[in-house]
Amino acid sequence: MTLSIDLEGRVAIVTGGGRGVGRGISEALLAAGAEVVICGRNAPDALPAAGGREASFTAADIREIEQIEAVAAFAEERFGRLDVLVNNAGGAPAADAATASPRFHESLLRLNLIAPLHFAQRANRTMQEQETGGVILFISSVSATRPSPGTSVYGAAKAGLESLTRSLAVEWAPKVRLMSVAAGMVETEQSELHYGDADGVAAVGATVPIGRMATPRDIGDACAFLASPLASYASGSTLLLHGGGERPAFLDAAKNTRS
Numbered sequence: 001m002t003l004s005i006d007l008e009g010r011v012a013i014v015t016g017g018g019r020g021v022g023r024g025i026s027e028a029l030l031a032a033g034a035e036v037v038i039c040g041r042n043a044p045d046a047l048p049a050a051g052g053r054e055a056s057f058t059a060a061d062i063r064e065i066e067q068i069e070a071v072a073a074f075a076e077e078r079f080g081r082l083d084v085l086v087n088n089a090g091g092a093p094a095a096d097a098a099t100a101s102p103r104f105h106e107s108l109l110r111l112n113l114i115a116p117l118h119f120a121q122r123a124n125r126t127m128q129e130q131e132t133g134g135v136i137l138f139i140s141s142v143s144a145t146r147p148s149p150g151t152s153v154y155g156a157a158k159a160g161l162e163s164l165t166r167s168l169a170v171e172w173a174p175k176v177r178l179m180s181v182a183a184g185m186v187e188t189e190q191s192e193l194h195y196g197d198a199d200g201v202a203a204v205g206a207t208v209p210i211g212r213m214a215t216p217r218d219i220g221d222a223c224a225f226l227a228s229p230l231a232s233y234a235s236g237s238t239l240l241l242h243g244g245g246e247r248p249a250f251l252d253a254a255k256n257t258r259s
Helices: 020-031 065-079 102-127 152-171 198-205 216-227 249-258
Strands: 011-015 035-040 056-059 084-087 134-141 176-183 237-241
Touching: 011 020, 011 065, 011 102, 020 035, 020 084, 020 216, 035 065, 056 065, 065 102, 084 102, 084 216, 102 134, 102 152, 102 176, 134 152, 134 216, 152 176, 152 237, 176 216, 216 237
Parallel strands: 011 035, 011 084, 035 056, 084 134, 134 176, 176 237
Antiparallel strands: none
8 A cells, every 4th residue: 555645636725935934834735636726916037847748827915804805716717616725825024012003013913813713714614514524723933932032923823823723623513624844944035034044044044953944845745634534533732843953052051061
């Protein structure tokens, strides 16, 4: 018996699926045979493509409930169903929590927590009516479970996504499975904004036990697996993808003290 990830005939929506981690997810789902709809405020320069197919794009700001409805309707009208939702869109600029404005904090929560909840509600509505149900994935972060100085509200929102995963997996079972994927550091086209030049990226990657940062496709391959029948018993939990995590700081501090 040969195991393979087969999403032939499935239809997926990937929010923010045109660049970075979202692009890696879109390409992995396409390679596994799915039809993929991506959304974002702006169209990517080139649509994700793999497996002989190309993603479809529709413009949307997922912070607006009407635009969430429009994306879901676009996918369902074009392909007749909705099997997978990957709530990937999100992010946060660095800011001091003590001085950032209430509007800034509220905006981050809308993008990183409220919008994914609203999109999950909309997808669930369709999936519950389908004989085969569906799968909803939240892209979380290690910031959900460790301190996230400079992006504290982002970390809190991601922790909220993981809590939602656990609760909604109970509420919406057995038709709909929900999982979170908590990513560690990922090297994307915008890595220099966080880690500096190529030398900085390499130096940061060297701190990861596995020896490098993740690629967008690393996250995408995990999502393709979780969306597939191979993961049919996976629901209500979080998959950590962090290359082994972070070396505890006390180990180096203790070593320096002993020397």
